[in-house]
Amino acid sequence: MPNYxxxxxLCCAVCMMTTVSAIxxxxxxxxxxxxxxxxVQTEITASFTNTSVQAGVPLTVTLNNATAEIxxxxxxxxxxxxxxxxxxYTPTEADYEKMISVTVTADGKDYTCSAYCSILxxxxxxxxxxxxxxxxxxxGTCTIQGNAEYSDxxxxxxxxxxxRGRGNYTWVHDKKPYKIKLDTKTDVLGMGTSxxxxxxxxxxDPTHLRNEIMPELSRIVDMxxxxxxxxxxxxxxxxxxxxxxxxxxxxxxxxRVNIYDWEETAEEIAKALYKExxxxxxxxxxxxxxxxxxxxxxxxxxxxxxxxxxxxYQVSDYVQIPDRIDGGYLLELDxxxxxxxxxxxxxxxxxxxxxxFKSPEYAVTNSELYNYAKDYIQSFENAVSADDYYADxxxxxxxxxxxxxxxxxxxxxxxxxxxxxxxxxxxxxxxYKDFDTLFKMGPAWDFDWTWNVSYIVPADEWWTDQNYYxxxxxxxxxxxKDPYFITKAYELYQAHKDEFNAISKDGGLFDTLAETxxxxxxxDLAKWHSDQNYxxxxxxxxxxxxxxxxxxxxxxxxxxxxxxxxxxxxxxxLAVAELSGQNGSILVKASVSDDSAETxxxxxxxxxxxxxxxxxxxxxxxxxxxxxxxxxxALNTIQIRMKDAQGKxxxxxxxxxxxxxxxxxxxxxxxxxxxxxxxYSNFKxxxxxxxxxxxxxxxxxxxxxxxxxxxxxxxxxHFLKSGTLSGQGLANADCNADGTVSLTDIIKLQKFxxxx
Numbered sequence: 001m002p003n004y005x006x007x008x009x010l011c012c013a014v015c016m017m018t019t020v021s022a023i024x025x026x027x028x029x030x031x032x033x034x035x036x037x038x039x040v041q042t043e044i045t046a047s048f049t050n051t052s053v054q055a056g057v058p059l060t061v062t063l064n065n066a067t068a069e070i071x072x073x074x075x076x077x078x079x080x081x082x083x084x085x086x087x088x089y090t091p092t093e094a095d096y097e098k099m100i101s102v103t104v105t106a107d108g109k110d111y112t113c114s115a116y117c118s119i120l121x122x123x124x125x126x127x128x129x130x131x132x133x134x135x136x137x138x139x140g141t142c143t144i145q146g147n148a149e150y151s152d153x154x155x156x157x158x159x160x161x162x163x164r165g166r167g168n169y170t171w172v173h174d175k176k177p178y179k180i181k182l183d184t185k186t187d188v189l190g191m192g193t194s195x196x197x198x199x200x201x202x203x204x205d206p207t208h209l210r211n212e213i214m215p216e217l218s219r220i221v222d223m224x225x226x227x228x229x230x231x232x233x234x235x236x237x238x239x240x241x242x243x244x245x246x247x248x249x250x251x252x253x254x255x256r257v258n259i260y261d262w263e264e265t266a267e268e269i270a271k272a273l274y275k276e277x278x279x280x281x282x283x284x285x286x287x288x289x290x291x292x293x294x295x296x297x298x299x300x301x302x303x304x305x306x307x308x309x310x311x312x313y314q315v316s317d318y319v320q321i322p323d324r325i326d327g328g329y330l331l332e333l334d335x336x337x338x339x340x341x342x343x344x345x346x347x348x349x350x351x352x353x354x355x356x357f358k359s360p361e362y363a364v365t366n367s368e369l370y371n372y373a374k375d376y377i378q379s380f381e382n383a384v385s386a387d388d389y390y391a392d393x394x395x396x397x398x399x400x401x402x403x404x405x406x407x408x409x410x411x412x413x414x415x416x417x418x419x420x421x422x423x424x425x426x427x428x429x430x431x432y433k434d435f436d437t438l439f440k441m442g443p444a445w446d447f448d449w450t451w452n453v454s455y456i457v458p459a460d461e462w463w464t465d466q467n468y469y470x471x472x473x474x475x476x477x478x479x480x481k482d483p484y485f486i487t488k489a490y491e492l493y494q495a496h497k498d499e500f501n502a503i504s505k506d507g508g509l510f511d512t513l514a515e516t517x518x519x520x521x522x523x524d525l526a527k528w529h530s531d532q533n534y535x536x537x538x539x540x541x542x543x544x545x546x547x548x549x550x551x552x553x554x555x556x557x558x559x560x561x562x563x564x565x566x567x568x569x570x571x572x573x574l575a576v577a578e579l580s581g582q583n584g585s586i587l588v589k590a591s592v593s594d595d596s597a598e599t600x601x602x603x604x605x606x607x608x609x610x611x612x613x614x615x616x617x618x619x620x621x622x623x624x625x626x627x628x629x630x631x632x633x634a635l636n637t638i639q640i641r642m643k644d645a646q647g648k649x650x651x652x653x654x655x656x657x658x659x660x661x662x663x664x665x666x667x668x669x670x671x672x673x674x675x676x677x678x679x680y681s682n683f684k685x686x687x688x689x690x691x692x693x694x695x696x697x698x699x700x701x702x703x704x705x706x707x708x709x710x711x712x713x714x715x716x717x718h719f720l721k722s723g724t725l726s727g728q729g730l731a732n733a734d735c736n737a738d739g740t741v742s743l744t745d746i747i748k749l750q751k752f753x754x755x756x
Contacts, residue, residue, distance in 0.1 A: 068107030327435030
């Protein structure tokens with residue numbers, strides 16, 4: 001990285017002679033004043049010695065490599081010349097969001113440098129050609145200027161970059177978003193080391209607060225990954241371009257989405273072969289070409305063989321890769337095709353939900369890899385849409401929570417509802433999977449269309465109910481009808497409601513950030529939205545947040561009120577009549593008043609627990625405590641449904657309005673006019689403590705508080721009928737929590753003991 005002391009990282013300062021345009025010089029500095037660079041005729045340069053431009057801190061210019069006597073200094077602030085003929089000028093608060101320039105005259109020649117004065121860090125971008133493509137990078141230079149908070153040179157950057165456009169609808173505006181790739185990995189503004197960054201234009205957000213506050217919601221609910229971002233001022237080819245958010249982009253990396261990276265493996269293979277072959281003529285260009293080949297044709301993942309220069313090589317001779325394909329997926333739910341950008345690897349589910357492969361991007365070149373993700377997602381969608389939320393996956397019946405991480409599903413939905421995100425489940429929604437894990441939603445990212453910015457979600461309606469274009473088929477429309485999902489959402493909200501509400505209270509995070517960014521946001525409005533007023537936009541946004549959070553608080557008053565508000569219909573044809581705990585199990589009795597019902601099914605926390613015949617209007621079942629939450633104070637959900645003599649769930653058929661459902665609206669056209677099937681069901685919540693039952697500790701068969709070889713012996717004896725388990729020991733023996741003790745539990749316990 002260039003030496004910041006030598007090249008004035010704060011301003012991209014440049015030497016300008018009266019006879020030539022501002023240009024790059026050998027030290028690495030470049031112009032922010034001209035988009036047309038030429039070869040320099042002299043190495044004399046003017047630059048500032050500071051690393052930031054702050055009110056009250058003298059800004060000092062120096063003339064490098066000059067021997068002639070300096071005769072004058074001419075300073076301008078915001079294009080207006082000021083009375084100052086010295087090497088230093090001390091900015092005032094009135095100078096914020098203005099360009100400060102100085103022209104130094106020596107030996108009859110002028111040398112000029114400039115810096116943008118902002119409360120925010122400043123990103124200077126310089127390109128020789130216009131940025132017109134969202135797919136093709138062009139070369140340029142980037143310098144990041146610090147501020148009062150960021151002055152550590154290791155968190156700043158000055159050097160080469162590549163840049164292209166990005167975004168969907170946001171790309172059509174004059175203020176455009178960008179994707180940049182730095183020449184070297186840098187811990188930019190303390191957000192982690194990477195070459196890859198994005199500049200979110202936030203054209204739709206006049207307050208520029210949404211991309212500051214929404215990540216805080218993600219951190220509050222403890223999402224596994226939260227993309228970091230910082231508000232910055234951007235100067236593009238010498239002209240102020242407004243306030244942006246410099247952000248991590250969503251990608252696989254150690255400090256981003258930390259899962260296995262097939263594309264990185266391709267890079268490692270190319271490097272390993274280059275190390276072996278460079279003595280015999282393989283060049284770095286050959287290495288890079290091989291890496292591109294391996295990234296763009298992933299057949300080697302399952303074949304174990306790759307070719308180079310007409311020769312075949314075994315992958316295992318160069319790197320060790322997993323002999324499985326159930327991990328290393330980063331998928332994006334995004335309707336790019338609406339903007340005529342065809343993705344390399346994508347598919348639509350049977351419900352017409354569009355999915356793209358973010359990584360590996362060329363998954364379609366390996367049918368096993370591609371179909372694994374496609375089939376997995378389809379099974380999840382089938383489960384979400386099923387009467388009992390179960391579907392077949394690899395010939396095994398799975399509940400949706402056995403395919404997707406339940407906590408991530410609930411947390412992601414909570415963020416969408418709190419933020420009223422119009423892009424939710426339409427654009428820039430991610431999911432990922434690593435080996436030995438379920439798919440997970442997230443990270444939540446890019447929030448400029450939240451909180452009544454555009455297609456407004458009324459403050460007193462659910463985001464889930466809205467039928468915006470291309471989100472009428474999203475999975476949460478079905479998930480919020482599941483009492484287990486509802487209960488988990490209720491508990492999440494109750495755990496964090498004070499933190500949610502603190503955001504919009506007087507003097508809270510919203511007010512603090514609004515004051516901090518006031519000057520910068522007003523400058524952006526003056527450039528791009530001169531008809532809008534910052535204070536009125538703040539007032540409108542805060543009023544919406546306050547109203548929405550108050551309404552959400554009412555909906556989350558109880559599990560029952562939440563279920564009713566979300567559209568769950570508890571049937572009056574059956575009810576949980578009795579719940580009691582006994583000998584490590586739970587007795588559940590259901591009362592039924594439908595003559596066509598033959599049996600009742602019981603599900604605990606979504607998982608099938610058993611089925612019982614109806615006798616004299618009652619069905620009873622003893623359920624193992626292995627299905628309970630291990631936190632004895634946490635809520636458990638028991639849900640019951642009825643089946644007829646043919647084993648079909650009893651349901652009512654109801655016509656859907658097709659125009660946004662319950663209170664929702666569609667600004668384009670009616671969608672989803674098919675009838676809606678509602679299975680008769682009812683539910684009840686309880687904690688293990690309420691029933692006096694101890695949750696099972698999987699594997700602790702002898703109930704001594706330790707899982708060891710003695711438990712394995714007892715479990716094996718029970719399975720071979722040479723011993724009999726009962727009570728809590730029997731509950732603990734159900735290691736995989738499927739409601740039965742089988743060979744699968746023995747295998748699971750054995751695997752666990754082999755890893756400890």
